[in-house]
Amino acid sequence: MRRITLWMLSTVAALVLMFSYRTSLHGTAPVRASGASAPAPSASAAAGTQGSAAKTYQGSVAQTQWGPVQVTVTVSGGRITDVGVPTYPNGNHRDEEINAQALPRLKEEVLDAQSADIDTVSGATVTSDGYRQSLQAALDAAHLS
């Protein structure tokens, strides 16, 4: 349980960084979603809110060059049931606008990838631009380390 939770925390953090990267550079730079450049939150997840069966884990705040990132995941019955990003880079109006669109979608995709239990996605050619919003990005991010 703890293992998969930490795994999901780093998934979400990596995705937030990918989105934020585009935000900060206004989409002009080539993107490298390489694990080395994405400082994931340290694996010191602490149990937070506790329901009857559901448990929310809180990742530590990671300081990145774009700003602080923090993620939470809620686990119930061995499955991730919710993903939250309470802290993310929002240095300017444009960042806020993009994050407002990207984060709900990101959450949906992380949950989907888990429920389908898939390793990879075959689809009509994904360009580098489309990648950051793709299910494949979520699956890759889960294993960047």
Next chain:
Amino acid sequence: MTARLARRAWVEQIMGLPVSVHVRGADPARPDVELAVARVFADLCRADAVLSPYRDASDLSRWERGELALGDADPDLALVMELCDLARERTGGWFDAAGLPEPRTGRRRYDPSGLVKGWAVQRAARHLAALDGAGWCLNAGGDVLVHAPEGQPPWRVGIEDPARPDRVMAVVARRGGAVATSGGAHRGAHIIDPHTGRPAAAVRSVTVAGPDLLWADVRATAAAARGPDALAGLAPYEALMITGAGERLTTPGWTED
């Protein structure tokens, strides 16, 4: 749930595509794993430098402008041109690198890119195939090549739903070989019917699975242009097609989870 094998992913953007490599079951920090993955990316970068129609300095562009003779170019250029001829023959003309409209200008030019990706990825995968005991999954912009050694579960490949690209419409489990998908979900109608020079409309998405990524990809591209008739005589490749009308067609041997 799949067993929790050690697994690591690497992602690079090459040829304008996200290319990801997942390795599992082998210590991801093993030096030969790191080296093999680096070689895969290096191979693909080199193929792009030689064969990209978008790079003015590529051997392909220089040959096309008449600045470079085929015999003086990187031998991969002649090899790819031969493969394009073979692909045109094998698909009855439905895959044709000659005379495709160039996306930026609409001008017709020789463009082998539809074959280069599958060919380059299949060839680059040799570095992963040499890794002892490792399972791997190579995904280049939605075209997938996998290997699961004995004792590891098959890779579960989700097939994207063309109506909702953030959803999966089918899952195939594969221990080896390729899964390639063509269609207009992400880039609009970019498959051209070589007989009319117009965007093909009869197919929303077609996925072809089989032993080799080059040929799975070529067959998927040809089937997207040709339509349901292309599903006959594909063996040993199998296919799943969603037509323009939303109909779901498969070859007799298509299996999914």
